[in-house]
Amino acid sequence: MKRMHRVIGILLAAAAFAGCSKIKPITAPKAVSGRASFSVVAALGANLTAGFQSGGLVDRHQTRSYVSLFAQQVGARPLDVPTINGDGIPPLLRIRRLLPPPTIIDSIGRNFGAPTNFAIPTAYHNMAVPGALVSDVNDTSTYYAAARANPYFGLIARGQGSLGLQVTTHLNPPATFIAFQFGQIEVLGPATKGLGTPLLTGVQFAALLKAALDTIAVRAPAAKVAVFNVPDITLYPFFTTLPPTLLDATGNILRDANGNPRFVLGPNNVRLTANDYILLRASTLLASGYGYPLGTYSFLSGAPVPGNGIGLADSMVLSSSEALGLAAEIRRYNTIIDTTTLRHDYVRVDIDGLFRTAATTGFNWHGTTYTSKFVTGGLFSLDGVSPNDIMHAFICNRLIEAVNMRYGSTIPFLDPTQYGTLTSSRGGAPRREEAGLPPLVLSSGMMLRDAFPWRDPASP
Amino acid sequence: MKCARYLAALVVAGWAMLPAPAHAAAYGIYEQGAAVLGMGGAGTASVHDPSALFFNPAAMTRLTGTQVQGGGSLLMPFTSFAGISPYPGYGTTEEMEAQKFPLPTFYLTHHYGEKSALGIGVNSPFGLGVDWKNPDTFSGRYIVTKADLRVINASASAAYLVNPKLSIAFGGNLTWAKVALHNRSFTPAPGGGGGQFEVAKVDLESDYTPGYGWNLALSLVPNKSWTFGATYRSKVLVFAHGNADFTQIQTVNATVNAAVAAQLPPDQPVNTVLRFPATWSGGVAWHWGESWTVEGDVNYTEWSLFEDLPIYFEKTPASNERIVEEYDNTLRGTFGVEHRLPAFTYRFGYYYEQAAAPTESVSPILPDTGRNGGTLGLGMGFGKDKRLTIDLYELALFAQHRWTEDVNRDNFNGHYRTYINSSGLTVAYRW
Numbered sequence: 105m106k107r108m109h110r111v112i113g114i115l116l117a118a119a120a121f122a123g124c125s126k127i128k129p130i131t132a133p134k135a136v137s138g139r140a141s142f143s144v145v146a147a148l149g150a151n152l153t154a155g156f157q158s159g160g161l162v163d164r165h166q167t168r169s170y171v172s173l174f175a176q177q178v179g180a181r182p183l184d185v186p187t188i189n190g191d192g193i194p195p196l197l198r199i200r201r202l203l204p205p206p207t208i209i210d211s212i213g214r215n216f217g218a219p220t221n222f223a224i225p226t227a228y229h230n231m232a233v234p235g236a237l238v239s240d241v242n243d244t245s246t247y248y249a250a251a252r253a254n255p256y257f258g259l260i261a262r263g264q265g266s267l268g269l270q271v272t273t274h275l276n277p278p279a280t281f282i283a284f285q286f287g288q289i290e291v292l293g294p295a296t297k298g299l300g301t302p303l304l305t306g307v308q309f310a311a312l313l314k315a316a317l318d319t320i321a322v323r324a325p326a327a328k329v330a331v332f333n334v335p336d337i338t339l340y341p342f343f344t345t346l347p348p349t350l351l352d353a354t355g356n357i358l359r360d361a362n363g364n365p366r367f368v369l370g371p372n373n374v375r376l377t378a379n380d381y382i383l384l385r386a387s388t389l390l391a392s393g394y395g396y397p398l399g400t401y402s403f404l405s406g407a408p409v410p411g412n413g414i415g416l417a418d419s420m421v422l423s424s425s426e427a428l429g430l431a432a433e434i435r436r437y438n439t440i441i442d443t444t445t446l447r448h449d450y451v452r453v454d455i456d457g458l459f460r461t462a463a464t465t466g467f468n469w470h471g472t473t474y475t476s477k478f479v480t481g482g483l484f485s486l487d488g489v490s491p492n493d494i495m496h497a498f499i500c501n502r503l504i505e506a507v508n509m510r511y512g513s514t515i516p517f518l519d520p521t522q523y524g525t526l527t528s529s530r531g532g533a534p535r536r537e538e539a540g541l542p543p544l545v546l547s548s549g550m551m552l553r554d555a556f557p558w559r560d561p562a563s564p
Numbered sequence: 565m566k567c568a569r570y571l572a573a574l575v576v577a578g579w580a581m582l583p584a585p586a587h588a589a590a591y592g593i594y595e596q597g598a599a600v601l602g603m604g605g606a607g608t609a610s611v612h613d614p615s616a617l618f619f620n621p622a623a624m625t626r627l628t629g630t631q632v633q634g635g636g637s638l639l640m641p642f643t644s645f646a647g648i649s650p651y652p653g654y655g656t657t658e659e660m661e662a663q664k665f666p667l668p669t670f671y672l673t674h675h676y677g678e679k680s681a682l683g684i685g686v687n688s689p690f691g692l693g694v695d696w697k698n699p700d701t702f703s704g705r706y707i708v709t710k711a712d713l714r715v716i717n718a719s720a721s722a723a724y725l726v727n728p729k730l731s732i733a734f735g736g737n738l739t740w741a742k743v744a745l746h747n748r749s750f751t752p753a754p755g756g757g758g759g760q761f762e763v764a765k766v767d768l769e770s771d772y773t774p775g776y777g778w779n780l781a782l783s784l785v786p787n788k789s790w791t792f793g794a795t796y797r798s799k800v801l802v803f804a805h806g807n808a809d810f811t812q813i814q815t816v817n818a819t820v821n822a823a824v825a826a827q828l829p830p831d832q833p834v835n836t837v838l839r840f841p842a843t844w845s846g847g848v849a850w851h852w853g854e855s856w857t858v859e860g861d862v863n864y865t866e867w868s869l870f871e872d873l874p875i876y877f878e879k880t881p882a883s884n885e886r887i888v889e890e891y892d893n894t895l896r897g898t899f900g901v902e903h904r905l906p907a908f909t910y911r912f913g914y915y916y917e918q919a920a921a922p923t924e925s926v927s928p929i930l931p932d933t934g935r936n937g938g939t940l941g942l943g944m945g946f947g948k949d950k951r952l953t954i955d956l957y958e959l960a961l962f963a964q965h966r967w968t969e970d971v972n973r974d975n976f977n978g979h980y981r982t983y984i985n986s987s988g989l990t991v992a993y994r995w
Contacts, residue, residue, distance in 0.1 A: 127644040127981040132654040469975055470651060471706025471750040472760055482752040494758030501650065517650035517970075525757030 162192030190217030300426025602941015603900020604913020608847030770806030
């Protein structure tokens, strides 16, 4: 009897204390590269891959482009990047004023930066060039043509051969993994000028993409390539921030006596429709009364400005038909990217889907919902088309996800909140965006000339 | 009856400090009687004390005279968490405060004539107590720092002996519930860079609000060797009303502080819906001779009722929130043995219960997981005809290590480890 009590007592005590220790911290597993090797990461592409933000290229963002983040995450050889110091080339936009409304964005008073490692004897690991097209991967004939006059090629390609040639043959040790991002400028360039025709048709893009990837496969047969698809242009705040409707002093839509919204005057003084897009760079014109019919007022400058009855120029508006045409072309591009990528042992990265999520539901991260809303959404820089640092972290995670699935690797994801900054240009005091008035972007002509230098119409 | 009053007083005192941890799947609590818990909770067929009101009201027809039982359990959960990338990151560990939850029960049954019995009882079949250490730095504080679900359930059932072998029962439940949820609010830096500021403490707390349910049961005793039992307890919905308090946290940036002060929602009434699922139970008991009982039970709980926790703000509906849960129904299998000796009775049992939370919903609010429980029990009778009985149990519940598989809805990923120890005592007296 006593023995039984003793046994029961021991069992009770053992049960009470067994297993109640605290869980041990988990150490990061060693990343497995799977079928790919990430010892030397390189990149070819355009603005996004170069780390272009807020209308310029500067080291503090170049080193936080998704490629740089990816290289750090996989423990690759440190990237040689064509870094630019100071306020960048051209000087980056910044928030001049957030309160009182409207938000004012400009680059006044900022200074041009300079390259800091221009003399590097080898190619850069990140050979992405703002304004580059897929044709530039193998073709050097249009780099320095007057029609393009793109200064970034002089800074990055440096006359040492095509971008593709440099990445595949000038690096030592050679690249084992290449990020490849083209197609964005082919559609975004015209769209930001209010044009609905892409620079390359689907057929042209297909041929050039195939040639580019085939060349890489021949010159760097051991390298894996991550090919990014192309986001739809309507996913950028550059096209969605300024509504085609007239706004009152509180940012609400002006309505007629029947409750119908009143629309801005567009080309030839024809009223826009709900499906047309006003480009972000038209904000200064709208603020000074352009696009507003006589007898109405623009409040975008923070004070009432009488409408001058002059419609916005065609270059300030992307019509619904132009947007639809570009969307169809982008779908063709993305289909081509899918099929061409599959021909090799390469991986497709769906940033179109990523941008679409940002523009619709947003990303719920650490209790905050990040969206594509200009300035306050927290994902895009001040030019309205370039992702900011934290969005580059999300893009890096999308790249990691695709690579892990395709090559059986186990690269850990990174925490995007570690890459958040106070403002999009990391400077100045942040202030609250009051009311619903959209920001007023000054210096926008300059901003776009530098973002897409190959073809910039005269500033309005 | 003096004893009954004393027990009742103890029980009432216990409910005053009631926040309880989830102990069965999700926020269910199955610790409602020491004798049955000694058998791992297998009692749907063989329960033979006033806790029959919970485990199988139809079995009340087998209880003689008037019987009262009071007591409860002391639950001691311990949960810890280890993070993985991308958030909160490898190397991060968190843990809940060590807590002790008294969980009282009180049951009174009375046999009328040859065939009828009535019972009333108060218990707490659901509850949740979450309290993460260091709430100012807890990495999941944007989800929750503290959560309480308190439930007081009053039930009354009537049982009828249809024939010498079959009893049936029907009853009702009046369930009061209140919930509290505390977390921190973050906002992106207004300059668009994606940085964050922690700007407010958010405290949501409802008042006790009633909900209603019912139950059905049957008990079949075909012969001396076998007993069968089945019960059904309906779902209960509680439409709770309470208050939301927002307390600003000052940042180092005066401009942000001013902006937050202007945008912070005002303190205001808040409403929510609390869902308590229906449960089906079936049990088979085999009686070997006069002294052994072996029982196996299966419980099926309709946790799919817990789709979400909606939060409706009366003054600022734009702040309305829906915490998605989308739980799955669960099965619980229980096995228990009772051996009645002249001097005492000992019991042991084991159970396994599935997790109700899908992986996406495993979060610091409720890191639900499948669980294995092992129990030991002891019962002793005192006095004339052993009218006074005392039952004890000890349950060691090993919740399965659960990880979020990188799919948590709040992007808070890692591994949870939970251990719950529960000890209980009930004192019963029959007249």
